[in-house]
Amino acid sequence: MKNTILSVLLATTVLSAVPALAADNSAAAIAMVDKGAAYLQKNGKDALIKEVNSKNPEFINDTTYLTVRALDGTQLAHPTNPKLVGKNMVVLPDADGKLFRKEIIDQAQAKGKGWVDYRYNNPANGDIEKKSTYFVKHGDVILEAGIYKGK
DSSP, X not given: OHHHHHHHHHHHHHHHHHHHHHHHHHHHHHHHHHHHHHHHHXXXXXXXXXXXXXXXXGGBOSSOBEEEEETTSBEEEOSSOGGGTTOBOTTOOOTTSXXXXXXXXXXXXXXXXXXXXXXXXXXXXXXXXXXXXXXXXXXXXXXXXXXXXXX
């Protein structure tokens, strides 16, 4: 009986912490995009692209990182996968067939900012996981920061 009660209490504690962790990660993604926007406004698009591509620690941390995409879908800056820079992968879907990059671009054009959910390979563990990307359109680029949400 003690073990059952302890297990229930432990499960309740862990499950009650999950929304807080997701909220913290969401806040981290928003903060990262906001930091990129402030840098862009102060120093210009080319300077931001250079800093992101050079893996400036201001734009990459344990939770998320900033990427920069052109409105046509071309990846302009990516601090963790430089092979993506210069590529347009709008027609490549996520694990479920969703054209999430196109959705980001379409929503950025229509609303200016928002979130898009999809399923993507998490490089930290190699698993396909739920991911959400926060984005903001600034001029002719979209600033993005994604967070993994687990399976």
